[in-house]
Each structure stands twice: as structure tokens, then as C-alpha cells.
Amino acid sequence: MSKTCLPPVLLGLLLAPLCASGGDRLFIRDARIVDAVDGSVGARQDVRIEGGRIAAIGDLEPGDAAVIDGDGLYLVPGLIDGHVHLDGVPGMDWDQAQANPELVAEALQQIPRAWLYHGFTTLVDLNSNAERLAAWNAEAVAPTAYHCGAAPVMDGYPTRFLPEAIRYRVAPWFLVDPAANRPIPEGIDPAEHTPAAVAQAIADDGAVCIKTHWEDGFGARNDWPVPSDDLLRALVEAGAAHGMPVLLHANSLPAQAAGARSGVGALVHGLWAWEEVDGTTPTGAVLDTLKLLAEKGIPVQPTVQVLYGERDLLDPHYLEQPALAAVLPASLLDWYAGEGGQALGERLRGYPGFADKIDNEGWQAPFVPGIARVVAATRWLNENSGVLLFGSDTPSDLTYANPPGLNARMEMDRWIEAGVAPARLLRAMTHDNAEFFGFDDLGTVAPGKQADLLLLAADPTKDVSAWDRIEWVILDGVPIGRDSLSAQ
Numbered sequence: 001m002s003k004t005c006l007p008p009v010l011l012g013l014l015l016a017p018l019c020a021s022g023g024d025r026l027f028i029r030d031a032r033i034v035d036a037v038d039g040s041v042g043a044r045q046d047v048r049i050e051g052g053r054i055a056a057i058g059d060l061e062p063g064d065a066a067v068i069d070g071d072g073l074y075l076v077p078g079l080i081d082g083h084v085h086l087d088g089v090p091g092m093d094w095d096q097a098q099a100n101p102e103l104v105a106e107a108l109q110q111i112p113r114a115w116l117y118h119g120f121t122t123l124v125d126l127n128s129n130a131e132r133l134a135a136w137n138a139e140a141v142a143p144t145a146y147h148c149g150a151a152p153v154m155d156g157y158p159t160r161f162l163p164e165a166i167r168y169r170v171a172p173w174f175l176v177d178p179a180a181n182r183p184i185p186e187g188i189d190p191a192e193h194t195p196a197a198v199a200q201a202i203a204d205d206g207a208v209c210i211k212t213h214w215e216d217g218f219g220a221r222n223d224w225p226v227p228s229d230d231l232l233r234a235l236v237e238a239g240a241a242h243g244m245p246v247l248l249h250a251n252s253l254p255a256q257a258a259g260a261r262s263g264v265g266a267l268v269h270g271l272w273a274w275e276e277v278d279g280t281t282p283t284g285a286v287l288d289t290l291k292l293l294a295e296k297g298i299p300v301q302p303t304v305q306v307l308y309g310e311r312d313l314l315d316p317h318y319l320e321q322p323a324l325a326a327v328l329p330a331s332l333l334d335w336y337a338g339e340g341g342q343a344l345g346e347r348l349r350g351y352p353g354f355a356d357k358i359d360n361e362g363w364q365a366p367f368v369p370g371i372a373r374v375v376a377a378t379r380w381l382n383e384n385s386g387v388l389l390f391g392s393d394t395p396s397d398l399t400y401a402n403p404p405g406l407n408a409r410m411e412m413d414r415w416i417e418a419g420v421a422p423a424r425l426l427r428a429m430t431h432d433n434a435e436f437f438g439f440d441d442l443g444t445v446a447p448g449k450q451a452d453l454l455l456l457a458a459d460p461t462k463d464v465s466a467w468d469r470i471e472w473v474i475l476d477g478v479p480i481g482r483d484s485l486s487a488q
């Protein structure tokens, strides 16, 4: 997608006249190009960018192009987050948003910049449609957003929280599972809700993937409708006819086992809901499922930050982090600290057993076992040829503790804690996501590729902290100084 020329105020000082003189030509001198596939770092080279594409790499002359001095910098592909939700403002429900239009407007201005600030130039919203993403993609300074169409099973998660009167309109691409034998509500034609019909409708909307859900309930619940293996297999086949992988919401053992058996395209959560009490060594059925995932090469997005997004609502000092001030406006951070923003944490403290646990063991305690399990499962996959895909699930729920851009940066730390090497993390955030979603123009630094690139002052194959040292974000060939993307 082509973006228009940026106003000079957004550019670094050296590049102010970029749009006025040959604005579609950029020359990066003497940068070290990082190979996203094998993690090697090349010798210093020049890169010429024309019309938003990488035109040439080598020992080149700048001509009349604007020049960035890349000496001492590392050039990497722009990052791809394969699991985001771009509607609304994190941590604010619909009523709160209606009551605070100015806050919302200011936040929505900053959110795309927060993603770019942390190096993400491409996002995949796992539950959206072309109409909802049109406004996002019309902004000049925003990552390019793609979407999955959501195909929940009828009356299942997440639409079961909606009143029946609107449920079938809000998520029109729901699936009727013949194996479920549920009564079909009046006015619904099951022929429009087969895997083939739903995949066709989602493809017609321009989606790059299909998202469905295997969720039988949270906590002690387990009675919500879930897709049968046959339905999942039929959906995988129907999606493949349109080049769309099926992404499965699955974070429990039965959910991941169903995804592994059915051969879905990817699981979009790590495995944190399983029985073993110590939760640090996968055994039994957990181990069998992880083995099957690795054997079939079914990718998993660990999304460890989902649990931190809940946990950190209990952290009395969370909002004091300096990193938040770069990604969100001060007005919104103030609102989070007030009554409206704190209501979520209050509700969480009221969960059965939470108050006692927090009083006795500290605010982190309720989420310790789940985090230990998902880290253990991720570590196992990493060490046993499992496929990990990068997706942060930002925001995973109604929480301010999955902030745009920054949450993905935190997810990088979670991967490192699970034993993933920095070079593998880089590959997952670039080449592997590009390949999985079919973004042929993205994911590596090579002639002909789209010029979504980053220049870092440190080597990201050595240490994850290099992602805090982004100097330039190059979006469709246009360089943006990182500082200008900050909310401060």
C-alpha cells in the first residue's frame, strides 16, 4: 500500500526537504545489513530506495537522493506483528469511550505511531474487516494493517457474550457445525454458514486469513460450544482454496490438542491452561500435544503478554513506567490512573480467591502458575524444533496493560526468557511472519522488496535490547526519525 509524502515536521532535521526534492528517493550509506533468515550481519553497504522499493544494494552513489548516514547502524526489515486488535482504545470500554471523545481522538492519533516507534510496520488484526481497517490504512504515518475474518462457531466464544439479537449481525461469518446439533435460530440459513461459504465471504472481504476459536470456557467453565475436528478440517480446506490459513484461538490443552489433530494453520496463543500443578515440565498429554505440534510443523504464537496484560492491572506501580509516556498521550495515562481506568483492576481483585492470594503472596501471585506453564510450553517448542510465530495479541482484553507497540516489545522479552535466541526472534518478527501470511514483498532486506525498514544503533542478533535503539523507521521508503513518533 502506498503512503503519501510526509510533512517535514515528522522527518528528522537532516531530511526536512525530502518531499520537496525527489522525495521518493532515499540513500542509506554504509549500513550493516542483517540477514533475517540466518541472523548473519554483513559488511557495510549502501542501499538505494526508489518509489518505496529497495532498488539496489552495493557500493553505490546517492545521486540526488536524500542521504542517511548508516555508519554504525544495523539495517533490518520492518517488524510484523501477526496478532493485534486495532479497534478502539486499550482499556476503555464502549461507554467510557463515548463519554471521553477528546481523549479517544488524541489516543487514536498516537496509537499507529506507537507501533512504528517500536519498529512494527505491518500488523495483522485477527478480528476485523476491510471497512474497519480502511481509516487506519488511510493514515500516512501508520503501519500497514491486514486482517483475518473471524469465523466463530455459532453461539461460541467470543460472540456468546453478545445478546442474541445482535450476535449474528456483529459476527456474520459464524460457522454452523453439523456435529453440534444446535437449534438454528430463525432467519439463519445454514447453507450460508458452511466452511466453504464462510471462507468465500471472508476472502471476498480481502482478508489474508481466517480466525476461529476453540474455547469451552474460562476457569472452571467448560460448556461453551466448540468446533468439532471435522469442522476445523473442513475450514482449513476451504481457507486453503483461497490461500488463507486458519488461525485457531487455543490456550488450553483440549483446544491445542484439537488444533494439532485437525492440522490448523497456527495456534494464536501459547499453552497456559493445563493441569500439572508445578507447570514447569510438560509431561503426559501436554507433552504429547506439543510433540504433535512440532511433528506437524504447526506454528504457535506464545502471546505470553496476554497473562501479563491481566496481571499488571494488579501492579500498583505499572503506570509509572517511563516507557508508557512514549507510546500513549499523558491525558490517557492520567485517565488510566483514575476511577474509570482502575475499574478493571478492581474487578480482577474481586475474582474468587484472588484477594486472599494477593494479600498473602503479593499482587503477582494469581498469574504465576499460568505464566510458568506458557513459558515451559514455549521453551519446549523452541528446544524441540517447534515453529514459533510472533504475535503479541495487543490488546488481548479490556486492559491498559497491553499498550500499543510497547506490548510487542515486552513480548520480545518474554521470548528471550523462554530461551529463544535473539536472531530467531528477529526471524520470527520478519521473514517467518511474511512467509506465513503471504507477504511476498516483506520480511527481508533485498532488491525489489518494499522499503519498510529499520536502522538500529545496536545488533539485534546479539541482544534483545537492540530493539530499544531504533534510530530510523523507514515506511514505504520514507524515513521517520524515531523520536518524532513518541507521544512526548
Ligand SMILES: [Zn+2]
Pocket (backbone or CB within 6 Å): 083, 084, 085, 126, 393, 394, 395, 396
Ligand atoms: Zn487476540
